[in-house]
Amino acid sequence: MLDLSVNIAGLKLKNPIIAASGTFGFGREFSEYFDLNLLGGISVKGLTLKPRKGNEPPRIAETPAGILNSVGLQNPGVYSFIKDEIPFLRRFDTAIIANIAGNTVDDYCRIAEILSDTDIDAIELNVSCPNVKEGCLMFGSTAEGISKVTSAVRKVCKKPLIVKLSPNVTDITEMAKAAEDSGADSVSLINTLLGMAIDIKSRKPILGNIMGGLSGPAVKPVAVRMVYQVSKAVKIPVIGMGGISDADDAIEFILAGASAVMIGTAGFVNPYVWVETLDGIKQYMEQHGFKKISELTGALLD
């Protein structure tokens, strides 16, 4: 019997597969395609204090082996999430990770405080969204910014706290250390890489917001490298993501040091990617004689 369970500083997952924030809504749509009980967890669409309408379309551009998106945190707000979405998600045996975003430190603290008294399993601090003008990446692009927001949220947050890191920085290990030193229980990485695409016929940017976040297989090697570096630099568990499309990809991240993985963009093309990845990891473990998924974490022979 394989032990796929993962414990990330009190966040108990029955397996290491998590749906990545911003690609999975609140699970309703994908629940029509597969049984959400199969997931270790769901990181929900980024939540803000008040509802956000999001950016002008077009919000997506296809690029080689990936996409750029500029959704801009369209969400119904934290109160609507508590009222309508937590009861829906609680029908499934899967961890609920609330991804939160704000314009100010006070925003982050307020949302974390509100969510601490609800039936969720962890909070993921989004300090890495490249698609909103204020806040968010402003905090996530410097170690000082990460320290400031993480330590403030830590004081009011009663749930396991994950800080989601941006790759748009000079040294990702400095960011991870800042999060760890400020009380984060875990870091997740990478968020999207800031990018741009141009329609040469119209000579205009494809995205309504001009720039957007790159995700998909194109970013995977960058993400694996960053997960590897961060895993060596911090003691807290690392959640890896960035371009995972199948079990082989997920295992790369785990070998590089990730305790769990998040999958998102690949689900736009293959709605069963989460389940197929889990099955593939099990097969790999059986073939290679691993009994516990935790034995695989950081098992890279370097």
Place this chain on the structure above:
Amino acid sequence: MSFNVVIDKTEKLAEDIYFLRLKSERVSGKAVPGQFVNIKCSDGLNTFLRRPISILRTNPVENTFDIVYMIRGKGTRLLSCLNSGDTIDCMGPLGKGFTLPEKGEKICVIGGGIGVFPLLFLLEKSIDVNKTAFLGFRTKDLIVLQKDFEQVTNRLIISTDDGSFGENGLITKPFLDFLETEKPDRVYTCGPLPMMKTVAEVCIEKNIFCEVSMEQRMGCGIGACLVCACKTRHNDDYEYERICRDGPVFGAEKIVF
């Protein structure tokens, strides 16, 4: 559901415009006019996303459905290289379709370019209805499925932007002229945004039921990723709704053009 469908028939209808007949009991049994399928054009990573393509018609007896698409980029070009017997990974039917007319009603459809295709499905499914179709194309060579439209309409008006066939100019002109003397019960439109805007505005002004089929660059196709946003009216404010899930068909009065 995502599943493999077998290509039954392919045909080039005009320059860069292709017809595909696909075998699928699921789509042929369930699809309603206005819905679409989301097709994976290749296994490669160069065309990463699926391509949403509206359904032209279904044949529940033969378990087939038809689509017509225009080559617009790498994905649709790869699709055009496939042959009968090949399989395609397909999701669908997806989205919210048109409201079908009641028996005895008088309807108009106004389509432009590749926007005409979902309207054919609607016309075929509108039984015991008086049907007028206004179809606009850029030029004579791009007019496709004319006979199919003739078979399911009482009246068919075609225009070309360059005057090479039918009425000369935009299709909105003969439609607006038509509304001077006639009042259809329902109007449906699909095609370029300025065309749909004109149609929507005149229908709202004259208090005629009107539905529009919107288009936008799409991600997941099922409503989870929020990229195919369409600006819609909500009281005195606006919201972004999902074209893939809340649409692609919307009431004309809802759209902020």
